[in-house]
Amino acid sequence: MNSASLPLPALHATCSAVAELPIRLLAAVSGGLDSCVLLDALVLTGKRPTVVHFDHGWRPESVEDAVFVRELAASYGLEYLEERSAPADAATETSARKRRYEFFARAAQISGVHDLALAHHADDQVETLLLQLLRGAGSLARGMREAEVRDGFRLHRPFLWLDRSRLREHAQARGLRWREDRSNDDRRYLRNRIRHELLPFLEERFSPHVRQSLLRFCRVRIAEEEWMTELVRQAAEGTGLSVGDLRNSPIGRQRRIVHHWLRRQGIRDISLSDVEAVRGLASGGREGRQYSLTGGWQAVRRDGEIRLQHQTLPCASTNT
Structure with a gap:
C-alpha cells in the first residue's frame, strides 16, 4: 500500500519515514511499541522485512516477548530469526548492545539481506546525546546517525527525527498490540535516569523546548562530523x-x-x-x-x- 493513499493522517509521518527504505531488509523487533510500529509501517509501505529478535535473557518475561514477536511476524506472513543470549553475557548495557549487534551481523549473513531497520526515535536521540555528554564524549558527542554502515550491514533509523508521540498515534490508529519492558523504568540505568529525571527537570526548570534544541544540536553536529570525517x-x-x-x-x-x-x-x-x-x-x-x-x-x-x-x-x- 502506498503511504499517500492511507486513510489515517496519524500514519503519514511514520509511513513517509520508511517509504524510501529497501523492499527487502531486516527489521529489529523487540516487541515494544516503537519496533511494532516500525514493522507495521514497513509492511504498509510494501516492504517484506525479515523480523529479527534478540532475547538478552536477563528478564523473566523475555521468553514471552520472543513468543509475541514470533507470532507477530507470522501474522504478517514474514520470515523470522531469533537468538537468545545467556544472562551472564548481557550483564551490562554495553555488553548487551554488543551481543545484539553481533546477532544482527549473523542474521545478515544467514538471510543474505544487509539492510537493517531500527526503531530509534527522536526521544532516543536526545537521551543518547545527553548520555554521551555525561560519559565524557565532549565535542565528539552527536547522537546517532540516521544511516550508517556497521559490521558489514547498513543501519537505517527512519524514525530518528520523529517524536515517540507520533509512533503512539500510529499504534493507536492501527489498533496495534505491544509488550511493555519494565526495565525501561529501572533507575539503576543511566539512560532511564536521563529519561525520567534529567529531561523532565530541564523541561520544567529551563525550557519546555529543550528536546527540540538538543535535536537541532544533533543535526548540526552530525553534518559537521561528516565534513570532518572526510578531512581525516x-x-x-x-x-x-x-x-x-x-x-x-x-x-x-x-x-x-x-x-x-x-x-x-x-x-x-x-x-x-x-x-x-x-x-x-x-x-x-x-x-x-x-x-x-x-x-x-x-x-x-x-x-x-x-x-x-x-x-x-x-x-x-x-x-x-
Missing part, C-alpha cells in the same frame, strides 16, 4: 596510526583522527578520555606504552605506530 579519513584508514603524523597535526585534528580510527576498528562508546589517552601514546615516551579501552582492547605504541590488540591480562585504564 586518509590519516585514519590503516590498522595502525602513525605516531609522527599524529604528533604533527593540530590537537583538534588529532582528536578527530583518533576517534575516526577507533570507530573503524570497531570500538564503540568512545569517551574523550579514551581519545586523549591514545593521543598521549603519540606525545612522547617509550615504545610499548599501552592504554586499556572498552571491549577488551588495548591501544599499544610500537614501531612508530599505535595499534590495537586484545587485552590478555587485567589492566587498569591508565597509561603504563
Whole structure:
C-alpha cells in the first residue's frame, strides 16, 4: 500500500519515514511499541522485512516477548530469526548492545539481506546525546546517525527525527498490540535516569523546548562530523596510526583522527578520555606504552605506530 493513499493522517509521518527504505531488509523487533510500529509501517509501505529478535535473557518475561514477536511476524506472513543470549553475557548495557549487534551481523549473513531497520526515535536521540555528554564524549558527542554502515550491514533509523508521540498515534490508529519492558523504568540505568529525571527537570526548570534544541544540536553536529570525517579519513584508514603524523597535526585534528580510527576498528562508546589517552601514546615516551579501552582492547605504541590488540591480562585504564 502506498503511504499517500492511507486513510489515517496519524500514519503519514511514520509511513513517509520508511517509504524510501529497501523492499527487502531486516527489521529489529523487540516487541515494544516503537519496533511494532516500525514493522507495521514497513509492511504498509510494501516492504517484506525479515523480523529479527534478540532475547538478552536477563528478564523473566523475555521468553514471552520472543513468543509475541514470533507470532507477530507470522501474522504478517514474514520470515523470522531469533537468538537468545545467556544472562551472564548481557550483564551490562554495553555488553548487551554488543551481543545484539553481533546477532544482527549473523542474521545478515544467514538471510543474505544487509539492510537493517531500527526503531530509534527522536526521544532516543536526545537521551543518547545527553548520555554521551555525561560519559565524557565532549565535542565528539552527536547522537546517532540516521544511516550508517556497521559490521558489514547498513543501519537505517527512519524514525530518528520523529517524536515517540507520533509512533503512539500510529499504534493507536492501527489498533496495534505491544509488550511493555519494565526495565525501561529501572533507575539503576543511566539512560532511564536521563529519561525520567534529567529531561523532565530541564523541561520544567529551563525550557519546555529543550528536546527540540538538543535535536537541532544533533543535526548540526552530525553534518559537521561528516565534513570532518572526510578531512581525516586518509590519516585514519590503516590498522595502525602513525605516531609522527599524529604528533604533527593540530590537537583538534588529532582528536578527530583518533576517534575516526577507533570507530573503524570497531570500538564503540568512545569517551574523550579514551581519545586523549591514545593521543598521549603519540606525545612522547617509550615504545610499548599501552592504554586499556572498552571491549577488551588495548591501544599499544610500537614501531612508530599505535595499534590495537586484545587485552590478555587485567589492566587498569591508565597509561603504563
